[in-house]
Amino acid sequence: MSSTTSTSQLQQKLSWLKENGHTGLLTQLQHGLEKEGLRVDLDKELAQTPHPEALGSALTHEHITTDYSEALLEFITPVFEQSSDALQFLADLHRYTYQNLDEELIWPASMPCHLLNESAIPIAHYGDSNVGKMKYIYRVGLENRYGKMMQTIAGIHYNVSMPTAFWPLLQRYSKNTGSLQEFRSASYFSLIRNFRRYSWLLMYLFGASPALCGSFLKGKQHTLETLSEGTLYLPYATSLRMSDLGYSNKAQADLNICFNHLATYASSLNRAIRTPYTPYEKLGVKVNGEYKQLNANVLQIENEYYSDIRPKRVTQSGEKPVHALIARGVEYIEVRNTDINPFLPLGMDQCQADFLDAFLLTCLLMEEREISTEECEQISENHQRVVTRGREPGLTLIKDDQHISLHQWGSDLLSEIQQTAALLDEANGCTRYSASVQAQQKKLDDPELTPSAQVLNAMRTQNLSHGEFVMQQAKLHRETLLSTPIDQAMQIKLAAMRGNSLQQQQDIEAADQKDFDSYLAEYMAN
Structure with missing residues (x-):
């Protein structure tokens, strides 16, 4: 389908929303944020301390947990209609955490701090319950399959869904006579396909990891250049986090998931979590009484599949994510390709959130064509x-088998996104969505305005290594965040959640009736 047809479909749907008085629905988009950040000590080394008990239980706390490593914090906001509220909540999570970190800092970059070796990366612990042990062994499996270094990379996940009332209206407009659940899922998958076509633009505009600490690639072959002692980079890179240096996986390469349909997506994942993979079989599952991985399949669990965007559905207790999708359809989408911007206290800001909203809504309303193997x-x-x-x-x-300049294609896309931004502005009584698009056009016109260029310029002009630059930013952000008091109600809420989460973990551990082997076998059999 040509870009002209794509544009006309977008224009038609935007006109339909406006002419039928549906623009108010655009004020009800649902937003949630997840942000990772390594804890580091004042020597720029990965913290070796356990997850602070003052923050609560990493197993059961709703908003403050850990990802792969005991030192890799993960902040999770509730769902809000306004992205500004999600950003405010995220800021308060940072402030509360800093009140309880003593001499440690939160590393404000996607690529990690100096890493002595893999043994200096502690795997996250979640207590003695079966579910806690399973989370731990899953991470042991990641270590044995891919190494620990890759697991220290951090990012931001931007979660978005359309309001419930939007879907019946769009279904009627589309003259679709199937079930609403199937229509909603198919529409989200159309959004995902367009996201994958055009997400290179987000990498250009917001990529902020053009350099890294040399310790990350110690002893490995690579093609990076030396920027300064201990710092490697590529001169025109935008996001090494999203390159083959980051999340790459030979075992997953043959899955070939291009997100054309929920049914094929789910069956591909189901097959991967049930299909043995010879190198993992050789590794063994339980060796000399110790688990090396949850199983020897291509994927231990669905979350091991790495993608820059995922269809999501909140799961019920004990339910696998892929089963939730099959049973109740796609509920929201999770954008996973957002680098942490070292210049911003939260790693992203309101302007970026506004652009992401306009970008994602454009992807939803554009053409609905499938992705071929060639594409x-x-x-x-x-x-x-x-x-x-x-x-x-x-x-x-490469666009439709033809070469096109990044600047031209990017400008064409921004022209389309601007139409969506204008309607978002009208619905919300503001101008900030259009302003966010204009800010991105400036980056296209002048690459030196991109975060990736600014990171390299800051290191060059101040003669700083990657670690020195990021540490400088970490200290600045700590001061900035703590200069604004945490909301008092939030302070009380998080203090209560700390105690409640610790008690919840104890309750889960006390309630376990099965031995772990039986628990794992039962989970895997579902």
């Missing part, structure tokens, strides 16, 4: 070019 390969090629060479003068990408 899937072109998408991967465009992604690789932008994350490693995105600011290279004259860089071209």
Whole structure:
């Protein structure tokens, strides 16, 4: 389908929303944020201390937990209609955490601090319950499959869904006579496909990891250049986090999931979590009484599949994510390709959130065509070019089997996104969505305005290594965040959640009736 047809479909749907008085629904988008951040000591080394008990239980706390490592904090906001409220909640989580971190700091970059070796990366612990043990062994499996270094990379997940009332209206407009659940899921998958086609633009505009500490690649072959002692980079890179240096996986390469349908997506994941993989079989599952992984399949669990965007559905107790999707359809989408911007206290700001809303809504309302195998390969090629060479003068990408300059294609996309932004402005009585698009056009016109260029410029002009630069920013952000008092009600709420979460963990541990082997076998059999 041509870009002209794509544009006309977008224009038609935007006109339909406006002419039928549906724009008010655009004020009810649902937003949630998840942000990771390593705890580091004042020597720029990964913290070796346990997850602070003052923050509560990493197993049961709703908003403050850990990801792969005991030192990798993860903040999770509730769902809000306004992205500004999610950002405010995230800021308060940072403030509360800093009140309880003593001499440690939160690393404000996607690529990690100096890492002595893999043994200096402690795997997260979640207590003695079966569910806690399973979370721990899953991470042991990640270590044995991919190594620990990759697991120290951090990012921001931006979660969005349309309001419930939107879907019946869009279904009637689309003259779709199937079930509402199937229509909603298919529409979200259309959004995901368009996101994958155009997410290279987000990498260019917001990628903020053009350099890394040399310790991350110690002893490994690579093609990076030396920026300064201990710092490696690529001159025109935007996001090394999203390159092959970050999350790459040979075992997953053959899954070829291009998100055309929920049924094929779910069956691909189901197959991967049930299909043995010879190298993992050789590794063994339980060896000499110790688990090396949860199983020897291509994926231990669905979350092991890495993608820059995921269809999601809140699960019920004990339910697998893929089963929740099959049973009740897609509920929201999770954007996973957002780097932590070292210049921003929260890693992202309101302008970026507004642009993401306009970008994602545009992806939803554009054409609904499937991704062929050939296009899937072109998408991967465009992604690789932008994350490693995105600011290279004259860089071209592949669109409909033709070469097109990144600047031209990016400008064309921003013209379409601007139409959506204008309607969001009208619905919300503001101008900030259009302003967010205009800010991105400036980055296209002048690559030096991109976060990736600014990171490199800051290191060069101040003669700083990657670690020195990020540590400098960490100290600045701590001061900035703590200069604004935490909301008093939030302070009380988080203090109560600390105690409640610790008690919940104890209750879960006390209630376990099965031995772990039986628990795991039962979970895997479902």
